[in-house]
Amino acid sequence: MKYVIGVDLGTSAVKTLLVAQDGTVRAEATREYPLYHEKSGWSEQEPEDWVRGTLEALQELASQAGVGPQDIEGISFSGQMHGLVLLDAENRPVRRAILWNDTRTTAQCREIEKTLGDKLLAVTRNPALEGFTLPKILWVRENEPQAFERAARFVLPKDYVRYRLTGGIQMDLSDAAGTLLLDVANKRWSDEVLGAFGLGAALCPPLVEAGAQVGTLSEDAAAKTGLSAQTRVFAGGADNACGAIGAGILKPGLTLCSIGTSGVILTYEADASADYKGKVHFFNHGKENAFYAMGVTLAAGYSLSWFRSTFAKGESYDSLLAGIEDIAPGSDGLLFTPYIVGERTPHADSAIRGSFIGMDGAHTRAHFARAVMEGITFSLNESVEMFRQAGKTVDTIVSIGGGAKNPAWLQMQADIFQAEVVALENEQGPGLGAAMLAAAGCGWFPSLDACADVFVKRASSYRPDPARSARYAELFRIYRDVYAHTRDLNHALAAFRKQ
Numbered sequence: 001m002k003y004v005i006g007v008d009l010g011t012s013a014v015k016t017l018l019v020a021q022d023g024t025v026r027a028e029a030t031r032e033y034p035l036y037h038e039k040s041g042w043s044e045q046e047p048e049d050w051v052r053g054t055l056e057a058l059q060e061l062a063s064q065a066g067v068g069p070q071d072i073e074g075i076s077f078s079g080q081m082h083g084l085v086l087l088d089a090e091n092r093p094v095r096r097a098i099l100w101n102d103t104r105t106t107a108q109c110r111e112i113e114k115t116l117g118d119k120l121l122a123v124t125r126n127p128a129l130e131g132f133t134l135p136k137i138l139w140v141r142e143n144e145p146q147a148f149e150r151a152a153r154f155v156l157p158k159d160y161v162r163y164r165l166t167g168g169i170q171m172d173l174s175d176a177a178g179t180l181l182l183d184v185a186n187k188r189w190s191d192e193v194l195g196a197f198g199l200g201a202a203l204c205p206p207l208v209e210a211g212a213q214v215g216t217l218s219e220d221a222a223a224k225t226g227l228s229a230q231t232r233v234f235a236g237g238a239d240n241a242c243g244a245i246g247a248g249i250l251k252p253g254l255t256l257c258s259i260g261t262s263g264v265i266l267t268y269e270a271d272a273s274a275d276y277k278g279k280v281h282f283f284n285h286g287k288e289n290a291f292y293a294m295g296v297t298l299a300a301g302y303s304l305s306w307f308r309s310t311f312a313k314g315e316s317y318d319s320l321l322a323g324i325e326d327i328a329p330g331s332d333g334l335l336f337t338p339y340i341v342g343e344r345t346p347h348a349d350s351a352i353r354g355s356f357i358g359m360d361g362a363h364t365r366a367h368f369a370r371a372v373m374e375g376i377t378f379s380l381n382e383s384v385e386m387f388r389q390a391g392k393t394v395d396t397i398v399s400i401g402g403g404a405k406n407p408a409w410l411q412m413q414a415d416i417f418q419a420e421v422v423a424l425e426n427e428q429g430p431g432l433g434a435a436m437l438a439a440a441g442c443g444w445f446p447s448l449d450a451c452a453d454v455f456v457k458r459a460s461s462y463r464p465d466p467a468r469s470a471r472y473a474e475l476f477r478i479y480r481d482v483y484a485h486t487r488d489l490n491h492a493l494a495a496f497r498k499q
């Protein structure tokens, strides 16, 4: 039997999967790393932590699997999107990475809008959002000129890890799409955007397709992991593109729900003709010449992990969530909005913050935990509604990410989305998608679609319960009002946050 490895460089952890030719996940290994929030709205990680975590996880994967290194033919990557890793001339990071959920760049976003006007949407197909990479580059140039002066090139998180495993620097189109520097439809760096901000083309790495072979493992990486230096390395893609591949979202009709640190509702686009007027993100898929549109909740799984680490430190998710099923939909009148680091879809607002509305003396911790899950799901439902209003049929949703580990949450998704929700045998869609890029790249399958027929294994399916769905529909109307009612209060409170 032959194998491939998928590496998913997430925000909470790096997760590696060893997958056999029949699509069976043979082994998994994970390493967590810290997030640094030095100021309100800031979110950074240390690139060296990603590298250390990946090497350790790969080493564990290779040693626990009982599989000879020569049988592992290929490896590919999925990565958290948008994070700025600025490298000096020797490819050393000049500062910590500034991540996708860092919202310090509101002023730079306004500058981008003013400078590019309508061209911004026409070329990059996306609005200027704080999380994207270009505003981060401009922020470093304005606020840390000495660091910027040392910067020779930028890459995205998984590109840096891949560089450390192979010695080569590239960026794939699906990840480049989230930089706001790519001409998305024409698949090339935009001279127009680079020129408008006085940025040299040399700052941008060479572009490749997500499925392109970019080399083999270096001798050093092979020695550190126990893998073979013959292992073929494929570029890989953005985590949401890989999540879509790993969930089989490779043709029109299916919708993806991913609850990782962020939350995503994603639909496949066969070409670049759709026009959502910047209300949702529009990016290149990991499948060649395809695209996808998605709405993003900034703090989806992160809201629950924040709640756990703040009010149930040391407890498992299963223990935190015990008892939530005994509480009726609506958490007995408690509503949560998950804006704890600001929001993207449908409210692109970096100053908004979360709320618990309707706290009652009878509420227990389980009510709060359930309200957090409901609030996250309501937020994702705003994206579902947006796609329905744009004319898409959303009747089957494949659910992946850490949030898909909990059956009660999957049923809640079905009830709130009013759609059938399908869980996969392994919830790690992005890691599986990365493994599929390697499997197709190694020539095991003629296409990603053919690979999906074997690798994407559906498990349980959840159908909406009419009574619960009706109750959630009423609650959703109230949920939608909370943003408008708390907006000004939160903007006024912004001055009191940790600066």
Ligand SMILES: Nc1ncnc2c1ncn2[C@@H]1O[C@H](COP(=O)(O)OP(=O)(O)O)[C@@H](O)[C@H]1O
Binding pocket: 009, 010, 011, 012, 013, 259, 260, 261, 262, 300, 301, 302, 303, 304, 305, 317, 318, 401, 402, 403, 404, 405, 406, 409
């Ligand atoms: N057993 C569980 N039950 C419910 N939610 C979970 C469970 N385990 C993890 N999660 C959620 O999944 C999130 C992590 O998902 P993951 O896909 O691993 O994220 P990332 O790719 O961003 O690192 C956590 O923040 C948490 O909210």
Ligand SMILES: O=C(CO)[C@@H](O)[C@H](O)COP(=O)(O)O
Binding pocket: 010, 011, 012, 079, 080, 081, 082, 100, 101, 131, 178, 239, 240, 259, 260, 261, 262, 263, 264, 281, 296
């Ligand atoms: O910013 C986005 C998408 O635009 C996020 O979806 C990141 O790509 C991080 O993903 P997770 O760590 O939540 O998987």
